Amino acid sequence: MSLEPYQRKFIEWAIEQNALTFGTYTLKSGRVSPYFYDAAKFNKGSAFVSIGQFYADVLKNLELNYEVVFGSAYKGIPIALSTVNALIEKYNLDIAYSFNRKEKKNHGEGGNIVGASLKGNVLIVDDVISVGTAIRECLNIVIENGGNPVGIVIALDRQERGTGEITVVQQIEQEYNLPVKTIITLDNIVQYITERGGYEEHLIMIKEYQDIYGVKK
Structure with a gap:
């Protein structure tokens, strides 16, 4: 399957911004990964505008009703x-x-939610899903505050295995009965760097990582 133009554009842009890098990285899960996606690198006004447009484009194509x-x-x-x-x-x-x-306020407006109250249908955005711990915490925050999560949009699906032989993203979709949409996946990254060339050493390491933590294809 060929890369969509927006996926190719996002990967190129993320590499230019040093948000998508290749090397050896220890993740929060303790796994040693041959690549890393760091949304904190989008720290300028132009990047702030651009990243929002990528998410908005994905959302526009979803037939979801959400208020927040x-x-x-x-x-x-x-x-x-x-x-x-x-x-x-x-x-x-x-x-x-x-x-x-992160910490609940007991003065002023109080509470742990800033901005609109989490009532009605809520669309969740995040940077990446790997083992699923962070996104489950996010879903629980929405639910505990009275919101109804109707979907999730992330930049990168690392396509790592959850319970059994499905990915963590697929597992989240089944557990919470909602769609998880992504801008790119690890497979998209592999396809891009394969076509571009010059990443042969990293490709070997990524495929070894997929063999250990990914779903068998």
Whole structure:
């Protein structure tokens, strides 16, 4: 399957921004990965605008009814803000945003939610799903605060195995009965660097990683 133009554009842009890099990285899960995606590298105004447009383009093609875009602290916060900004600028869709605090406030407005209240249908945005711990925490925050999660959009699906022989993303979809849409997947990255050339050593390491942690194809 060929890469969609927006996927190729995103991969090239992420590499240019040093958000997608290749080497040896120890993840929060303890796994040693041959590549790393770091959304914190999108730390300039131009990058803020661009990342939101990629998310908004994915959302525009989804037939989902949602009132709030939620991003969890901390990396999900700028993603949520840039996404709703792109939705109004590009598609004239005026959607509320919301995010959580790491620590609950007991003064002022109080609580652990900033922005719109999590009532009604909520669309969750995040950077990446690997083993699924962070996105489950995010879903629980939405549910505990009265929201109804209707979908998730992430930049990268690492396509790592969950329970049994399905990916973590597929497992999340089944557990919560909602769609998880991505801008790119690890397979897209592999296809891109294979076609481009010059990444042969990294390709070998990625395929070895997939053999250990990915779903058998």
